[in-house]
Every structure is written in C-alpha cells, then in structure tokens.
Amino acid sequence: MSVAEISLKNVSKTFSPGLFKKKVEAVRDLTLEVGKGEVYGLIGPNGAGKSTTIRVLLGLIRPTGGEILFRGEPPRHGEFQKEIGYLPENPYLYDYLTLEELLQFCGRVSGVGGEERRKRIDELSGKLQLTEALRRPLRTYSKGMLQRAGICFALLHDPAIVILDEPMSGLDPMGRKLVFDLVLELKEQGKTIFFCSHILSDVERLCDRMGVLVRGRLARTFGKSDFAAGCEAAVHLLLPPVEERLRPALEGLQGELVSVPDGLLLSFPAERLPEIAGALTRLGIGIRGTRSSRVSLEELFIETVGESS
Amino acid sequence: MNRVWALSVITYKEGIRNRSLFGILAFALFVLGLNISVAGFFMREVGKVTVDMNLSALTFSGLLLVFFVALHLMAKDIDKKTIQLVFSKPLSRGEYILGKYLGILFFVVVSLLALAVFSIATVSLVRGLYPNYFAGFSWPIFFTAGCFVLVQLAVLCAILILFSTVTTSSFASLIFTVCVYLVGVTIEDVLFYIQSGFRTEAISPVVQEVVKVVSYILPNFSMWDFKLEAAHGLAIGAERIGLGLGYAAVYIVVLLALATLFFQRREFN
C-alpha cells in the first residue's frame, strides 16, 4: 500500500482555557488516513472537534498527544504549506484590500512566479465568477462572494492537498453548484481533498470515504463502496413505533433495524420479502410505507451520533 | 525576505486605506489650524508656541495612528482568525512578525510624512506672518525632532506587536501599550524626582528599587523627545542623536525577537 498523503495517529487535543475553568477535550485519540487522490469527508455535529482536527493538521495548534504525518514524515514547515490549500469556516479576509492584491500576496508567499501568478488569478477568479469583483475592496463583498474569494485564496498556488472547512456554508444554490463542480474538478485532477461539513448531501455526493466525528472521537468510518454494498438490492420497510414487547420478535427477523424519526426502518435483502411480510402480519404490525432509496446518510449519521453520545 | 515583503505590502495597504485615517488627518489639521489662529495670542514666544503645537500635533496624531489603525492591523488578524489563513501559507511566525512590523511601520511613516507636509506649511505660514519671533528657529532641528517622533512611534509599534502576541484580546493589548507609553514618558520625571532628595515625604527604598528596575525595562521616551530643543532652536549633539537611535534600534530588535518567541508557542484556535 502506498504511503498516505495525510495521516493522523492517535491525535488528541485538550484545551486548558484557564486556571479555574474546566479542561475541554476537543479531540480524543483520532486516527485517520487520507490517501492520494482521495476525497475524505469528516462529518459531525457542531462542536464535535472537526475544526480543531483541521487546525491540528495545519500546525496552528499543537496536539496534546499523537502525531501527524505528511507523506509518511512529520510535516516540515514551508514545504508542507506549499502543498496544501486551506479554506477556513467563514473566512475573514482583509477589509480594504482587493481580491487581486490578496491573491498576489498568496502567490508571492507561496513562491508562485509572476507570470504564473497572473494566469492563476485570472483562471480561478473566472471559474468562481469573481472576475468583475477582482479590483473591488473585499469589504464590499457579500458573504457568498467572500466564501468564493477564500476558495481562490486556498487554491491559488495549485496545492496537492485541499483542506476545506465547511466550504458550502453561506453559499446560495448557484454558489454551491459552482463549488461543487470545482471540487469534482479537483478530484478529477487527482488532488487529495479533506473536508468537513455538516451539509450531509454534499458529503455524500462528493466523498470517497467519510468519518463521523462525535465528541472528538471518530465514531464510525465508511467508504462509499461499503455504504453502497450494504444497502443495495435491499427492501426498506417503514414501520410505526412498536410496543417494547414486540421488539425482540422484530429483531429476530434478521433484518437491520434502525430507528428513524417517525418509527422504525427494517431493511433486508429483497428475496426475504415474502417471509418477513408474513412475520409482520403475524405480529400485527402494519407497514406504513417503503423506502425505495437506500438508507440516507442522514439517518446513519443520526444513528451514529445517538450511539456515541 | 520576499515573503516578509509581501506581507508588509498588504499590511501597509490595508492600513493606508483605513477610514479612520481621515479622522486622524482631520484632527491634525484642526490642531494646525488652531495653531495659526492662536499664534497671535502669544506676545513674545510665537515661534516657540508654533513649534510646540506642530510637534505635539504630529505626536498625538502618530499615537492615534498606532493605537487605532496599527492596533487594528495587528489584532484583527488574531481576533478574526485571518491569521489561520495566513499561516496556512508557507510563512513562518518570525516572518509574520517582521512583515507585520515593517508594514505597520511603513504605514505610520507614510501617514506621518503626509502630516509633516501640512506641518511644514503651517510653520512657514506662521513664520511669514510673524517673522520677528522666529529668531532661534532652525529647520534642521525641527526636522530632527520630527524624525524622533517617528522613532518613538516605531518603538511603540514594536511594543504593540509584542503585547498582541501575548494577549488574546486587542483591547488588552491597547491598554497595555497605552500604559507602557504613559510610564515611558513620565518615568524620567518620576525617577529624577525620587533621586532628587527634594520631596515632602520619605519614599520607601522598595519603591525606589522598583522604579529603578522599571527604568531599565521600559523605554525612556524622553530620550527621543527633542521638542524643547526644536522650540528654542537649541543645537542637538550628535552623541544624543546616535545614542537615541541605538537605544531605539536595540529595543525594537529585542521586542520583536521576544514577540517571535511568544508567537511560536502560541496556538491559534
């Protein structure tokens, strides 16, 4: 197996905010690997430690334990930063600078030569539909424009690894589509993408692998492949909430039983449908409906979070 | 060095376009205008009063520049987490400190030069109106005093940067910097008062020692104050100029190195 682009090994981070305040364990014993060309999505409820994970990865904060490896070695300052592009959540850029000046700065500190820099600026601002606004102070930008400007800033030096923290927040549907397509394009170019989000549909569509982070712990990881395999060719019956005494019987049906907001969802391979339908009739449980779609990520997410907390 | 330069350029641009600059400029122009109208009230010392008011206007505006705009330039990066973005680029903490400092310094110098143009115009005008009262006046001394206003501000900027690297809020760095400035401009009077043996109450030796230690740690801003010399046209010895510049340069280097040390330990959450 080739060396992972980024790997976190047993990383944990505890904040000690002050003398008399409680310590906060933001990330606990986190181990994950992102391979070259992979799109990894880190999902989790607010305050799960997603941003902290990213900051540890970037070296903005020091982990209390564990180590971070970049291509199998501890990241070296300067070289590592040249290979990554980072978009923070709600980026605050400078008020009075124009986007062009900001991007020039970015290119210069990243060692992108003058001509190349010019080309990249035109190209990226065109792609993100900011060409018109290139010479306007950033103060006059709307929230969505700032988000897109932040993406330009992250991608200008053509990094191999892109780290996005909530890239879709604050964007309108058009903007989302724009960013979405851009990420797909990056994926095609073979970039490694690590992002965290709580907009699950985006994650679902973009990611090769996902990790669910709950209270600083990686509660579950699943790849797109096992996600699909487990669910394909299956029948999903939506059942009403049942009395406790009936539950063992339901569980005995050898299907996958998941709690959903309006009842229970029973999943099983299609060929067992007659058998299970009979069993349900015997138990006197009505069928509310079926879900033709596979189990939504949302439900898995809620389940995982529920289990871990 | 290219990276330091790039950062200082955007810092400078961000500062020079700040709206507060107009307010500060207006303030300085108001003081200078006041100077022209008030100058006639004084019977003998018109030249002196004019120089006093000009240099004080420059100093005050410079302080405003540092306390508001420069503070903003440094602290906003940390407050609003822009610094995380900056550090995701190949820029080391030391380069950041140096780049920010140079950018801020450049901004202060350019703004002050703009004010100096108005100041020179004012002095020339008043001098034209009351030519008899400018006997002791000398432009070189006036300019020297003006340059040392810049030196004071350069030291103050370094202090501001140091505090910004250790505190978590821009307000705290503002308060600390203002305090250091106030102590810096008064410490000399206090120290010499204590030593002078002319006082109404005995002063405990502990206080005396504390003041003495403080006088080594904090800068003595009077060293860079040549307002009196400029006002009366007294010659300034080369030794004082050299000593003043060296004192400032060494102090700034130490402060920036310390700031880098603190910054390297710091986490940006």
Place this chain on the structure above:
Amino acid sequence: MAARKLFVLILIVFVGAGVHVGLSRKVWENRQEVRRTTQTGYVFPSQFARILALGHKGLYADYLFLNTLTFFGERQMYRENLTKEDWDYLVAGLDTVTDLDPYFLDPYVLGASLLTWDIRRFDDANRLLEKGTRHRTWDWRLPYYLGFNHFYFLKDYNKGAEYLMEASRRPQSPSFLPTLAARLSYYGDQARTGILFLMALISQTKDERLRNSLLIRKQALEGAALIEERIERFRKERGRAPGDINELLKEGYIEQLPEEPYGGKWLILPTGRVFSTSKFVAPPKKK
C-alpha cells in the same frame, strides 16, 4: 532545524537585552546631563493650561506641580545656583498650578518657603499666599505665613498683625496666635517674636530640608535674642548702649558668644538690633 532557530532567537533576546541595559545606563546618564544643562522649561499661561488640561485640571495641576518640584529638586541636588529664569519658571509654574486648582495647598507652602528664604521675592510669595488665603478659607496656615512674611521680611508689623488675627479666627488655629498678634503690634521687632513664629512654623513643617533650615534659623535667632537681652541689661545698668559685641564680652555681660550657625560674625546695628555679617543666609554652596 526548529531547535536551531529557537536558539538563535533566544540568543538575540539575551544579547539584545544585555546591549539594551548597557545603552539604558548611558541613556540615563545622558538624560541627567541634558536635564541639568538645558534651560528652564516653559509653563503655559493658565488660561491655555486650562484648555490643555482637557477637563482634568486637577490632574494636570498635580503633574505640573510634580514637574516644578522635580526641576527644583534636581537643581538643589547638583547644588547649582538657580538663575533668574529658573526662578521665573518656578513662579510661573506655581501660579499656573494654583490657577488650575486654587485649593491645592502644597504649591502655596512651597512657594511661601522657597520664594522668601532663598530668593527674597516677597511680592510673588505674598501674591501666592493671598490667593491661597482667599480660596482656602478654612485654613489658618496661609494667613499665618502671610503674617510671618510681613513681620519677618517686610517689617510691616501692623499688616502682619492683621494677617495673624485673620489666621486666629480660622478653625483649629493654635491658641497662641492672638497673643502673638498682640505682641507683634506692640513690640514688633524683637528677636523673641521671631522665635515664637519660627517655633510655630517648625511644628508645621514636615519637609526635612526646610525643617533643618528653619531650625538653623531658630538657633541664629536665639543667639541674637540672647545678645539683645544682654545689650538691654547693659543699657539699663550703664545708661548707654555697648559700642560693639566685644564690649559685652569684656564687661562680663556675656561669658561666651553664642554660635552663629551661618558662620558670620555678630553685629550690633545702630538701631540696637543684633545681626550677623552672614545676614543669616547660608554661604553659597560650592559644587
């Protein structure tokens, strides 16, 4: 690599701090020299100082007063003689301070003592004291100082007695004031009266330097009073005044001349008063 960078930084800090301390020492020496040799400062006339104070008149008054004190103290420390400009600066400073804050006691006291004993600018001193008397209506000390100035320096006994009566009417004034006032208007010019005044003054004075000078003065006056007393006895017994001090000694009216603390020689003035060649002024100190 990181460790080396850290090392370099720490090195810079330490070496820099060392150089800084060295330079600081030089800077302070330089400042001491500069302050000693520069001419007097300039005090903004009070009408401008009021504006400059930006609503913090009290604070500004305190600051100016401290400045004035330091200025004077430094000159004292280096035993430099103050020029007329220096004294003008002092007077202007005290004037402005008391204009800014007319209830501030310290500048009045400082002015009253420095301007009289050291430089004999009685008009300035009295002007300051009168301002204080007007404002600090509850304070007996200021009219008392005025009375003393009139008695001791200006020899205007009636006016002095008036001020003393004024002082005695104010709360907490010492009980001897009316007696002193009465005595002053009857036998104004006797050394004994001066001693009484001085004793009251000494009891009011905390400043070590001023107190010492008052004590010396008191010693001188006591000497003069003793001699005056002997002259009086001489006159009563012989029906004439002694020709000079030596005659008193020779005739046994006094066994030993009291020490003259200012280092002068005792004199008998034509008026019968006793004075000294030192004029009761300390010889100028040499650096």
